Amino acid sequence: MPESVPVRCPACRREHRFTAPSYPCVCGAPVTPPLDPGGVPTAVTHQVWDEEWVGVRCASCDRLDQWPHPELGCPCGTVLRIPVSRTDGRSAPPERLPQLTPAAAPAGETPPRRAFQPVTIRTARDAVTAAALYLRWLGYEDIRRADQRPPSGIGLAARGLLAQVDPTVRPAALRDVECLWLTAMTESSACVYFSLAGYATEARTCADSLGMPLFVLDLTGTPQPVNTLADDLDAAGA
Known part of the structure; x- marks a missing residue:
């Protein structure tokens, strides 16, 4: 199950419980950014592309891709960026989104694509x-x-x-x-x-x-x- 951590809004001091979102790796396994339980959330005053993505390694295939940095919208209007643990000490290049490396097909054959796995649109x-x-x-x-x-x-x-x-x-x-x-x-x-x-x-x-x-x-x-x-x-x- 996706992990969750307690989050306190620095603006209104309201307490929240945040659950990390999961995204589909190209291998089909869910990838969840590892949350840092000891980290302090920061208020997002303006969006910066380099800061909106974080490198996460798939536990199933060991692929390192870049996914949206977890954020939480507080009812007071503050957007909080949730700290993430970089367990492998590495991240994907800052301006790259997840890449696709198609599996090699046997000569004369075209394997069917895996079904597309969407991400719910809220923002x-x-x-x-x-x-x-x-x-x-x-x-x-x-x-x-x-x-x-x-x-x-x-x-x-x-x-x-x-x-x-x-x-x-x-x-x-x-x-x-x-x-x-x-x-x-x-x-x-x-x-x-x-x-x-x-x-x-x-x-x-x-x-x-x-x-x-x-x-x-x-x-x-x-x-x-x-x-x-x-x-x-x-x-x-x-």
Whole structure:
């Protein structure tokens, strides 16, 4: 079972009991960040990408990947970052998300992909994590934060791919799709869009003409294909 620790909010002094979240390793085993029972939680005043991820080693396959740093939202409005024990003394590179290393298939055979294991979306960061996990499941490697920040949402990049994740409640507009496509063109990359609130009609029409797969993230964290291009990508993978 995931471990839990007592947490006191430094702002309002309210007591909480925090249970560490679990994430799916590529081997299928759950990975849980090891909480530091003696650590002191800190209030998050502003989000810094390097501090939002922590390296955790899978107990089943010994793979070291990067996962969201555990956080707790106090009813007083304070966001608390929960201390994590680094039992192996190492962490993944600071700006890398979990990578996928596909298993080698025998000559002439293509093994079926393991079923996608989503992460429930409660926050904007959960949406980014869900999209990154999905891209990793598709077979994209070296997933990281995009070099260029998009006009809206959060950009992710992989080898040969640029992705945009829009965790807002506003449907993605035509301009959002066009900006992603133009940025991807300058980097000679394909592109894909993930939206939590869907797409305007003009955005969907434009994406079809530009060859851009569109996905909607449901609250379970499972990307749902919106157009045929997304259906094809979901079926075939990278």
